[in-house]
Amino acid sequence: MKRRLRAWGPGLLLVSPSLLALGVFVYVFLGWNIRVSFTSWRGQKPVYDWVGARNYTELFGNERFQIDVRNLAVFTLVFIGGSLALGFCMALLLEKGVRGENFFRSVFLFPMAISFIATAIIWRWLLNNGSGSSTAGLNRLFANLGLEFLRSDWHKTPSTWAIAAIALPAGWALSGYVMALFLAGMRAVPEELREAARVDGATEPRVFWHVVRPLLLPVLMSAVVILAHISMKTFDLFYAIDQGNLRIDTPALYMWFTTFQPGFYARGATIATLLLFGIAVVIVPYIWYSIRSERRQ
Numbered sequence: 263m264k265r266r267l268r269a270w271g272p273g274l275l276l277v278s279p280s281l282l283a284l285g286v287f288v289y290v291f292l293g294w295n296i297r298v299s300f301t302s303w304r305g306q307k308p309v310y311d312w313v314g315a316r317n318y319t320e321l322f323g324n325e326r327f328q329i330d331v332r333n334l335a336v337f338t339l340v341f342i343g344g345s346l347a348l349g350f351c352m353a354l355l356l357e358k359g360v361r362g363e364n365f366f367r368s369v370f371l372f373p374m375a376i377s378f379i380a381t382a383i384i385w386r387w388l389l390n391n392g393s394g395s396s397t398a399g400l401n402r403l404f405a406n407l408g409l410e411f412l413r414s415d416w417h418k419t420p421s422t423w424a425i426a427a428i429a430l431p432a433g434w435a436l437s438g439y440v441m442a443l444f445l446a447g448m449r450a451v452p453e454e455l456r457e458a459a460r461v462d463g464a465t466e467p468r469v470f471w472h473v474v475r476p477l478l479l480p481v482l483m484s485a486v487v488i489l490a491h492i493s494m495k496t497f498d499l500f501y502a503i504d505q506g507n508l509r510i511d512t513p514a515l516y517m518w519f520t521t522f523q524p525g526f527y528a529r530g531a532t533i534a535t536l537l538l539f540g541i542a543v544v545i546v547p548y549i550w551y552s553i554r555s556e557r558r559q
Contacts, residue, residue, distance in 0.1 A: 292538065298531035305525045317532040327533070330513045333425045337512065338493040340429035341436075345489055346482070348433060349440025356441070357448045367445075370438040378435065382502030385431035389416040389503070417503065417510050424509040432499060436492065440485050447481035448474060480555075487548045491541045513537055 303309040388399035404412040416427040451474050459469045497514040521530030
């Protein structure tokens, strides 16, 4: 026991401030938020009564929340699919060892270094749906190229898929990160396995499909989990592009507006708690799978 304390003591002492801060500012506040979701708190004065699951039942029957959940599902589907497709294609191109790979890799990763607020400001102009001389961004580009049929109102269209337009800036920002994940996965495949397949007469497409592709499954799962939890908690991108547009409203936006405008703190805490459990549903099975995989190895 003393030997263990001597071995672990200095390290534990070193990280104890971080562990204390993590415990207070993350887990204690999470518990406090969940407690507030079971109260009737409204307004500036705290109320810590107990109303049971009333806030949750009322929220599930709320039409705006239902629309927000649908919007989040559409955004997540398009965002994950687009980011994976674009990131995979960029990784496949770089994996062949193109000239100037370091430059292209930096260019592809650069959007990730930009905050979602700055990204939203850029893409708010690119997705401008003005008419005539006021048209800018992508619509102006389509007009100059003679591709008028591609003009769109983007996130301001009355379609239920309007929120899918926000997946464009989100995918632009995260596709480079996905590219880095896939590129690392491809480079980790032993060259001996590829050579063995080539000796057996496999073409390059078959080598990729039967040798490389199966070994990219852990990378794919990691990318999906990361993108899914980012899509659920994204707030600043939607807020900065077009705040108040219910066609691109999400639970995160609803939580902000219902908490800090009319002062429904209990309802905001309820939405935040549901988002927390939604993210946990995505992350916890992945962590469990990763731990089991490591034990098998």
